Amino acid sequence: MNVTVVGAGYVGLVTAACLAELGQRVVCVDHDQARVVLLQAGGVPIYEPGLDELVQRNQQAGRLRFTTSMALGVEHAEVLFIAVGTPPQEDGSADLQHVLAVARQVGRLLTHDLVVVNKSTVPVGTGEAVQRVIDEALRVRGCQGLACAVVSNPEFLKEGAAIEDFMRPDRIVIGVPPGPAGARARECLSQLYAPFNRHHERTVWMDVPSAELTKYAANAMLATRISFMNEMALLADRVGADIDAVRRGIGADQRIGHSFLYAGTGYGGSCFPKDTRALMHTAAAHGSPMRVVSAVEAVNRMQKRHLVGMVTQLMGEDLSGRRLAVWGLSFKPNTNDMREAPSRVVIQALLARGATVLAHDPVAGSEARRVLTEDMAAQPGLLQRLHLEESPEAVLLDADALLVLTEWKCFHSPDFARLRDLMREPLILDGRNLYDPALLQALGIAYLGIGRRNALGVARLALTAPMQAAAKALRAA
Template identity: 45%
Template structure:
């Protein structure tokens, strides 16, 4: 089988490389010529563990190729996947679908024969129907089936998520056209049948809502446990034990119950906002989702005040070391990371900030305020610092010896917003240690 993937960003690149690993011939298309040239040269535009090898192996075997020529890429393929961006639209919080619609029209005009046009991008309910209308207007002579195949890839674990997913969701139209689209997608995902991974075939609207509902529910779990952490601090309870106590209940589950500075990244912030706006537009307000968004926004802003309070109420003239800038470990993604709220606030309050992140500093330099000093490593960031803040739970930070940290720093304030360290050990090392939701 042959497919084209439009968009060489995170979703498109990972999906295209994984489909190629299934043995499918994949052509990856992007309008950014520099990105395509970098991929041809083996340079990855994003950091994702194992992606560079996966791309190199499949490019060498001629199963994966890259181009800026959309018309050439879609000629003779069985399916075209749309994996372009759907950022938050300025002013109203809705998903900006202009890239999706433009790509769909370009595919329709370039197609030489029947194909299945699949939205891999995260799109609000009703988008598939609108795409069907657009392609019918552009090419009334051509049979183009429209389908939805939302992605559920975690940054830092995306390859494993694609190759061994919890489920694959396929949304199709009614009737014969939908059945044809479902059959093409079943064939593409055939390797997963061999490992007994479920493939759900549902309606277009259902598939679109599944994606948003999944992300909103996970974001809600994060905001919930963050509020519980605040209660634990007031009551003298231990939020990690609370999370384990409720997470062992099979109806609840243990994942996404880690208290911290709030969620970020490329999915949860924009998807919860778009989902809430869709509910408002359709007259079915999603009040839990709206509350989740509000809690998370307030959470990230409150974390800087927590650091300032730990420093005695003022950081003016003090050096604050920050470990971790990305929204989570094993990625270089800075989108909506808590650091984007916390660091500017510390600088405004008069602090000198020294920061280190294993993968995110090149992106951080582009979007964080000037004046941040970027260190060569964790201990370099901590050198002569009055206070140290842990923002991202990279494994290399977990392994830091408390005594070495204490020796590097001038002060002894340590604010652990990811609960990486044992309070007893940090206090024995001389730190004025505070964490999240732990007595």
């Protein structure tokens, strides 16, 4: 089948490469000429395990081409995927200008029947809007006889495991419009996705608005589980419980399960923050406010600052002269994505309080420097105290504390004795709950996680309380 994917970003590039791997003839269109030139040369502009090999293999086999020509893309396509960005606007709503721009181009260029698939994450009603834009462009050209059905096929790809998710999906959600055009679209997509349904039917068919809402509902549910566990972790700290034990206890209930029950520094990335806000905006516009989702978003904002609060509780608001080590910058492992990463909030807050921050990430270092430079454009002097190092050990020398912000595998089993000897103070603030508090206790390392801690960590907190009160009294005097 001839497939065109418009957009060579994260979703579009993974979709194009995976469909080519399945034997489809794929053209991927992007307006960014530099990106297209890079892809044509076999490079990949994003970090996703296995994606570069997949792109190169299918280019060499002649199944995958990259171009800036929308005309070529439309001419080639039996099925055209829209996979362009829908960034959040100031009010939280999704910006659909790129989606609708593609629709206008399709309407102006189309000369044959086509199935248009919305792969971008879009609010309810976008399918109808895209259909109207295409139909109007066809009407102006006098081409109303062409059949063009707009379908919703939201993506459910996890960054860091996107190829696996695409190739072995747990479900394929497709919303088709009513009538003959929808029936033809269903037949076409049934053929396209047939390899995934040979042994088990994974496609869930529905109407277009339901498919659009399904995407937002799924991400909001997962975000809810994360924020719920983060609130439970804060309570666990207060009552002396271990959130990991609680997680295992409730996860054993089959009605709940273990997924997305890990307490941490809050969720980030391109999906959960953007999609929860867009869902709240859509709900408010229809007079049905999402009170639970609003609370989820509020909890997440506070959670990103939780480790900063721990640092100031231990060391005071003025962190001048303090050296703080950070392991992990990307919002999750196996990606260099810094969008909405908790590290951005944590590092900026520490620098603003006078700390020197030494950070290491195995992949995201250059991207982190770029976004942090943008974040602190109004305070460029802060960046002088941020040092991005090439190795995890390099950040530990004379550090007053280590903050773990991303659960990269290379951080899972460090040489704790070496870590203890390098640091000025053997103290770990574990934002991902990677380590065993009892093991670190035996090694003489104070440990404070998210809803987990050892006696040395608790003692550090207890010692600081009177010291903080005394400092406050001195300042007031």
